[in-house]
Amino acid sequence: MNSFLRKIRVEWLVTLFCAWHAADLVHAWRHSPYDRLGWLAIGVIGDLNFLVYWGLAGALGSLAHFRPRAAWLWLALAGSWMPALGWLGSETYLGPITVNGLRVALAVLAAVIGWRRLVTARPGPTV
Numbered sequence: 520m521n522s523f524l525r526k527i528r529v530e531w532l533v534t535l536f537c538a539w540h541a542a543d544l545v546h547a548w549r550h551s552p553y554d555r556l557g558w559l560a561i562g563v564i565g566d567l568n569f570l571v572y573w574g575l576a577g578a579l580g581s582l583a584h585f586r587p588r589a590a591w592l593w594l595a596l597a598g599s600w601m602p603a604l605g606w607l608g609s610e611t612y613l614g615p616i617t618v619n620g621l622r623v624a625l626a627v628l629a630a631v632i633g634w635r636r637l638v639t640a641r642p643g644p645t646v
């Protein structure tokens with residue numbers, strides 16, 4: 520097996536592991552009015568779940584093979600699907616509609632960046 524296929528296999532395993540640990544996102548998306556559209560963007564500051572979410576975002580970003588500058592932008596925009604955005608919106612007295620609108624705008628921007636990276640600059644397997 521060449522190194523390209525081995526690397527992809529490891530990336531998918533890490534991504535699946537991170538997704539398993541971030542499984543409580545579904546509960547937040549279904550029950551919190553501030554996070555209701557978080558599922559569309561694809562995910563509590565009180566505990567360390569945000570580290571799990573950033574891990575999932577990093578693992579998903581690794582599949583696109585981002586360069587370092589683009590990876591930081593991806594991680595910043597990945598906050599659009601995290602419950603932390605809903606928490607921040609509720610703390611700043613923004614309504615759920617405003618927070619969800621911001622969430623979708625950030626998600627679209629992240630999707631455009633990721634799509635451009637995947638479609639235009641994805642390295643192919645070496646022969």
